[in-house]
Amino acid sequence: MNSPVAVHASAETDPGAAGRELGAAHGEAIRRTCATYARLFAAHGLHPHHVRDHARAALSEIGSWAPHLAEEIEGIAHGCGLPVWRVGAVNARTEILAAADVTGEGECSTSVVLPGDGEPPRTVQTWDWHDILGGAMLVRTLVSPSGRAIATFTEHGVVGKIGVNDLGLGVHFNVLRHRSDGGRAGVPVHVVARRVLEEAATVDEALRIAATARLSASTVLTVVTRDEARCLELSPAGIGEVAPREGFLTHTNHFLAPELADGERTSAAESSTFERHAWLAGKAPALSAADPTARARALCAHRDDAAPVCAHADLALPEHRRWETLATISLDVTARTMHVHPGGPCAVGEESWLTVPAARPR
Known part of the structure; x- marks a missing residue:
């Protein structure tokens, strides 16, 4: 059975406010997604402390390159009640898996x-x-x-x-x-x-x-x-x-x-x-x-x-x-x-x- 696709529409242009709005509206799904990624990282042998440190470093890079998106990520975390690094980790999931030298069958055509x-x-x-x-x-x-x-x-x-x-x-x-x-x-x-x-x-x-x-x-x-x-x-x-x-x-x-x-x-x-x-x-x-x-x-x-x-x-x-x-x-x-x-x-x-x-x- 196909999984549903959630939809979120927002006219909010302030990055932090837009993130908080999204986090509040989809908090359960965001928390569940973060937990699933934590399980995926662990299955590949990544310790939670390594994930946290990499996520924080990625957030610093985002803050320098696209400050408004760092603000949005922080807003999402606050809106759904998670530490900011947890939301940072799902945004940096490709980088975290690459650092662990993870390969696999997929993806995408x-x-x-x-x-x-x-x-x-x-x-x-x-x-x-x-x-x-x-x-x-x-x-x-x-x-x-x-x-x-x-x-x-x-x-x-x-x-x-x-x-x-x-x-x-x-x-x-x-x-x-x-x-x-x-x-x-x-x-x-x-x-x-x-x-x-x-x-x-x-x-x-x-x-x-x-x-x-x-x-x-x-x-x-x-x-x-x-x-x-x-x-x-x-x-x-x-x-x-x-x-x-x-x-x-x-x-x-x-x-x-x-x-x-x-x-x-x-x-x-x-x-x-x-x-x-x-x-x-x-x-x-x-x-x-x-x-x-x-x-x-x-x-x-x-x-x-x-x-x-x-x-x-x-x-x-x-x-x-x-x-x-x-x-x-x-x-x-x-x-x-x-x-x-x-x-x-x-x-x-x-x-x-x-x-x-x-x-x-x-």
Whole structure:
């Protein structure tokens, strides 16, 4: 059964007040998400004191790079009654797991087609993560301190992830793993995605924003506008860029930019990322469909179909080793709208989408 996606709409532009509002409204879910991550960290051998110290260091980095988002995180913690470092830990969960040298099967497969002839981009991605975090999904509509309206799919307590802004820029999000990951805590990649959504109107602006963050973990932001799409592979070793080929751009969970690929930390023995990327390469016609439901159904491939783009948890495995496609997401950057289906492509239907505009809540 698919987990529901919670929704929170806010017109509050003061970061601390917006965080407190969110924390109060979704306190139980945020506390539950933080507790689940604590269990996940422990299963990977991380002591709570190490998680706390890393989270506090990450909060310091956020405070220097995006002070208003540090204020928002503090507000979320106060609103839901948790220590600030606990909420900091879920925002820095990618960095904490990278510091512990954690690898795994997932996550995520992304496709963007630029049809040309004035037609809008066609985008879709799966969001694969641990099945125990199915209840952590949250869609937020919010207004930045500068007045930018944003719709973002994220997790309870995490400031942002995938989304679209009212300037017509969208961001897809896939984790990567590089040999330069780890060490002293950097700016969390989820915070980078949120700030890109707040400030960027073009792919080049997104790149300039991301380039100012000192990172300690890797990810790829696939940034899309009406006329352009590019994968920005972020890592502590630098940023690689991947452009579409004949209007088609795909990414899974390994580096494609040659200058970073030599530092790849994920292997075919532990991840399906290489299989999924190869499978996507032959699906351009189906992924070009104007209808997001048709695009989502084009991602319906399981292990027996050659690549687990649509992942289902193996309940025989321990919970920290289980992966599932928890959501399928499409962005319409021309309509400034995000479509979210709770679950994998094999369950998507015309009526299963949650459609959320990047607009000021009324």
